[in-house]
Amino acid sequence: MTRIRRRMRWSAPAAIVAAVGVQVAAQDWPQFLGPARDGRYTGPPLAAGWAADGPPRLWSRPVGAGFAGPAVAADRVILFHRVGRREVVEALAAATGDTVWRYDYPTSYRDDFGFDEGPRSVPVVVDGRVYTFGAQGQLHAVDLETGAGVWQVDTHARYGVRKGFFGAAGSPLVEDGQVIANVGGRRGGIVAFDAATGDERWTATTHEASYSSPVGATFGGRRHALVFTRTGLVGLDPASGEVRFEKRWRSRIGASVNAATPLVLGDSVFISASYGTGAALLRVEGGALAEAWTGDDSMTNHYATAVERDGVLYGYHGRQEYSPSLRAVDARTGAVRWSQDRFGAGTVTLAGDLLVILRESGELMLAEATPDALRPLARARILPGVVRAYPALAAGRLYARNTDTLVAVDLRDRRR
Helix, strand or coil, X not given: CCCCCCCCCCXXXXXXXXXXXXXXXXXXXXXXXXXXXXXXXXXXXXCCCCCCCCCCEEEEEECCECCCCCEEECCEEEEEEEECCEEEEEEEECCCCCEEEEEEEECCCCCCCCCCCCCCCCCEEECCEEEEEXXXXXXXXXXXXXXXXXXXXXXXXHHXXXXXXXXXXXXXXXXXXXXXXXXXXXXXXXXXXXXXXXXXXXXXXXXXXXXXXXXXXXXXXXXXXXEECCCEEEEECCCCCCEEEEEECCCCCXXXXXXXXXXXXXXXXXXXXXXXXXXXXXXXXXXXXXXXXEECXXXXXXXXXXXXXXXXXXXXXXXXXXXXXXXXXXXXXXXXXXXXXXXXXXXXXXXXXXXXEEECCCEEEEEECCCCCCCEEEEEECCCCCCCCCCEEECCEEEEECCCEEEEEECECCCC
16 A cells, blocks of 8 residues: 655646756757756657657767766757766767767776766756766866867865765756756765856755756745755755755665656655655745655656656656556655556656657657556667666657667657
């Protein structure tokens, strides 16, 4: 039986505010989870299906190591990967996959568990610059037009970061001239840097870093930065670093992670984690949080962030290694609407009334975003497994990578 505590009213989905201040065209995908960092695609309509051999492949190219998905800004795809002993930021022509420029620097990161040793964080493109956060905590700013380095900070050395299980993995939040990173150091848990110079603006908490990416939101007319650290959810004033509220949300198991990004739903925040931690819908009431519901049997996101449409959450329940379920959950109550058991891990993106699901096996699936049942419309394998990185969906084209290949496929509705 689902263990859920309900304590408050629900706010209308139409009131959702989750923009992060990135001034980009609607068809771009300039950061993790898209323009508003909520997994929503707002570009040209997608086709509801494709031919038996799958969507048209535009191009493919070999890539280095990494779990970092691509970003897309205008006519460029930004790839962040590791080649040999260097982390590489590379701008590719979106139409062909050809290299436009390349920026790189040395890395000695080693994964303690023998997993991929490349970068984990999706690049962020804002105001003509690309910001990357490498596996060793190296934060870099690069000129989008030329590929020239602008500044860099070794956050692990400067802030006394203890090496985590899987390296630095959260994409920074860039808005209002600041880069806010979940650094996780003894001398700074959450740190804001000047976007133009890399100079420190402020530090807050001494929480260890998680693998979640911060998100910006406005509650009660005040801007907040929401950071889901290894300890739990922290809401800060992005201008000063003042902590406005905290909610401890951490497994009792030491070998556990918080990885999904907070999802803003009106005046509430949805957080979710695996390892017996569970999910919570939290209402922001000034400088405090109130629980709407909590439970560990509704939707326990291991690493993939859920998406929301019309008050329903669509996402994964359960740990990646145990073949999690794909589910639809009522965001107001935590009640499960449908569950496709042992579906397997992957990512989910919302495109209008469609779910764009990329499974770890490399299968791409389109399905209706409906609380009634999982209704697939089309499926095709676009890459060999294993696919862990988030894809980018820009101007109707999906860019996705596995361990050694990046592909671009055309999902546009050609009838329009």
